[in-house]
Amino acid sequence: MGKLRKELGGCDEEGPSLSRLLEERGVSRRDFLKFCTTMSAALALPVTFAPKIAQALDEVKRPTLVWLEYQDCAADTEALLRAEHPTVAELILDILSVDYHETVMAAAGFQAEEALAKVVKEQKGKYLAVVEGSIPLKDDGIYCCVAGRTAVDTAREVCGNALATIAVGTCASFGGLPAASPNPTGAVGVREAVPGATVLNLPGCPLNADNLTAAVVYFLTFGKLPATDDQGRPLFAYGKRIHDNCERRPHFDAGQYVERWGDDGHKVGYCLYKMGCKGPETFHNCPTQRFNQKTSWPVAAGHGCAGCSQPGFWDTMTPLYQRLPNVPGFGIEHTADSIGIGVAAGTAAAFAVHGVVSAFRGKSDADTSKEEK
Amino acid sequence: MADLYEKYIWEVPVRVTHWVIALSIVTLSLTGLFIGAPKSVALVTDEFTMGWVRFTHFVAGYAFAVSVVSRIYWSFVGNEQASWREFFPWRNKKGRQDMYNVFNYYTFVSKRAPYTIGHNALAGLAYSVVFLLYIVMIITGFALYSEHAPHGFLHHIFGPVLHIFTNQGVRMTHHLIMWFLIAFAIHHVYSAWLMDIKERGGVMSSIFGGYKPVHKKD
Ligand code: HEM
Ligand code: HEM
Numbered sequence A: 001m002g003k004l005r006k007e008l009g010g011c012d013e014e015g016p017s018l019s020r021l022l023e024e025r026g027v028s029r030r031d032f033l034k035f036c037t038t039m040s041a042a043l044a045l046p047v048t049f050a051p052k053i054a055q056a057l058d059e060v061k062r063p064t065l066v067w068l069e070y071q072d073c074a075a076d077t078e079a080l081l082r083a084e085h086p087t088v089a090e091l092i093l094d095i096l097s098v099d100y101h102e103t104v105m106a107a108a109g110f111q112a113e114e115a116l117a118k119v120v121k122e123q124k125g126k127y128l129a130v131v132e133g134s135i136p137l138k139d140d141g142i143y144c145c146v147a148g149r150t151a152v153d154t155a156r157e158v159c160g161n162a163l164a165t166i167a168v169g170t171c172a173s174f175g176g177l178p179a180a181s182p183n184p185t186g187a188v189g190v191r192e193a194v195p196g197a198t199v200l201n202l203p204g205c206p207l208n209a210d211n212l213t214a215a216v217v218y219f220l221t222f223g224k225l226p227a228t229d230d231q232g233r234p235l236f237a238y239g240k241r242i243h244d245n246c247e248r249r250p251h252f253d254a255g256q257y258v259e260r261w262g263d264d265g266h267k268v269g270y271c272l273y274k275m276g277c278k279g280p281e282t283f284h285n286c287p288t289q290r291f292n293q294k295t296s297w298p299v300a301a302g303h304g305c306a307g308c309s310q311p312g313f314w315d316t317m318t319p320l321y322q323r324l325p326n327v328p329g330f331g332i333e334h335t336a337d338s339i340g341i342g343v344a345a346g347t348a349a350a351f352a353v354h355g356v357v358s359a360f361r362g363k364s365d366a367d368t369s370k371e372e373k
Numbered sequence B: 001m002a003d004l005y006e007k008y009i010w011e012v013p014v015r016v017t018h019w020v021i022a023l024s025i026v027t028l029s030l031t032g033l034f035i036g037a038p039k040s041v042a043l044v045t046d047e048f049t050m051g052w053v054r055f056t057h058f059v060a061g062y063a064f065a066v067s068v069v070s071r072i073y074w075s076f077v078g079n080e081q082a083s084w085r086e087f088f089p090w091r092n093k094k095g096r097q098d099m100y101n102v103f104n105y106y107t108f109v110s111k112r113a114p115y116t117i118g119h120n121a122l123a124g125l126a127y128s129v130v131f132l133l134y135i136v137m138i139i140t141g142f143a144l145y146s147e148h149a150p151h152g153f154l155h156h157i158f159g160p161v162l163h164i165f166t167n168q169g170v171r172m173t174h175h176l177i178m179w180f181l182i183a184f185a186i187h188h189v190y191s192a193w194l195m196d197i198k199e200r201g202g203v204m205s206s207i208f209g210g211y212k213p214v215h216k217k218d
């Protein structure tokens, strides 16, 4: 991975260094260092890493970045536009050189497509690709076309030739909502659509833009992608369960639960376990990183976690307000418990009847059976 | 009854694992029901009700797992009644005949209480299914348990289960099978009682002491 670092350093040779850019734009050194400290915290690194990050960001040349949008709702772009540190202008203009982004770029039509083609051709193996949205594979991928080309076609070209690809949001990571059953378009995530590409998954619905910034900063600082779990998600953001970092956890352990929306427990912030919170099975840093300038996160706001950063969440984490899914093959109102109680009660009833009949049929002739033996 | 004598049938490991399994299933079901649908019991937040319930569940879970594994091991080294062969009665002709006889007795077709030294054949069959359920419970239980330490040893082993069947699928399976085991327990205790009275085979006390009255020639 040290190689990546060199490649990065080598790209966009003519561009000015980051510190000079920041200076030009009137961002103080102090603000820059504050940003680096925030980033080392987001990356779960000791604060002593802040100077190292600052130095690395000072020295690194701006890497080119292209942002591809496929089957999505643009919420990850939205999240990015609302990123606090750095503001979108800083991120786009200063740290990264975004040469292609369908939603926010000024260019349009052929001009835009040319920019993309130019990056792929001239910076082969040196640029970063970001993908938002899932990629349909069914019927040769015709369900999502940009500029006359299918998503899978461009993704294979752009991500296949990139230094690394960052899949932002659950759709790009695992297929997300478009891949929900019955998955009419055959949607998949980038890792599946472009086998062999170097992909970092940042799922979430939407992703937390702080995690994207932190992942890019990590990449620029260490010249490699951060360590990931078996789902390709960086450990700094997805290494812990929501449930294990949740501020309502003491209520869970104590045995204090919201029983109904708006009841007294809900008003004082009891645990949302019984309201279908999927925190116990979801890996994400929402409780610590939070959203919207660290203002809040779903559980703090009184709503259970929906499990949005887990693969297949729409199919497996629903019903959202129920702890367990419904038993397949039974009517939707049949939970595991009503079926289970039925089985147990049925057994008890059957044996009660059996017992009554046995009592009436009198003694078995045990001796006959002995003869048989 | 002069030809009867007390034969040592259930060896110590069979009896110990039976009772550890039985007690742990009761504990696991009670605590599991609470974990699945807890009541708001705590008045103040520094209580630890759910915490202790889960702790009990996990300790009983370990006891259960160790017992099940030990019993399976013993089915390879123990006596004839303990053998794994008892759990697959359909493998030979005598087993199939025994199953048929017991089935007829249970369904009131025949009046003859079947006589066997160890398990009766149908019970053996039921136990093979029950042991399968035990193993599913252990795998799903430890898979759920492993998520508290996502990079630990247990998660390494059981993590793939969560990927293949999804966490919620594993959770529901774990929950549903509890009811199947409860249904089995109802049937099982009833049958043991039935056999004890009707067969007068002393099967009930045999699982405590290990001895069971059998015919001389056996
Ligand atoms: C026959 C044996 C067992 C029974 C009847 C049983 C029953 C249950 C039930 C009913 C639940 C609640 C499920 C839900 O609604 O989410 C549960 C949860 C659980 N069980 Fe078991 N269980 C058994 C064995 C085990 C074993 C061997 C382990 C391994 C340590 C285990 C670990 C767990 C864990 C980790 C949970 C989830 C707890 C949580 O999320 O807080 N169980 N069990
Ligand atoms: C009052 C409680 C119980 C009594 C009197 C009892 C009695 C017995 C007896 C007499 C046997 C051996 C005879 C035969 O093969 O038919 C046996 C075996 C067995 N019992 Fe129970 N039992 C009790 C509770 C339970 C419970 C709660 C479970 C688990 C749900 C259980 C699971 C088993 C299994 C799996 C076997 C066969 C396994 C082996 O050979 O080790 N028992 N029980």
Ligand code: SF4
Binding pocket: A242, A243, A244, A246, A247, A248, A249, A250, A252, A270, A271, A272, A273, A277, A278, A279, A280, A299, A304, A305
């Ligand atoms: S609110 Fe959800 S994540 Fe928080 S403790 Fe309760 S169940 Fe766990």
Ligand code: SF4
Binding pocket: A204, A205, A242, A282, A283, A284, A286, A297, A298, A299, A304, A305, A306, A307, A308, A309
């Ligand atoms: S709390 Fe859960 S549903 Fe909400 S953003 Fe975080 S992982 Fe997604």
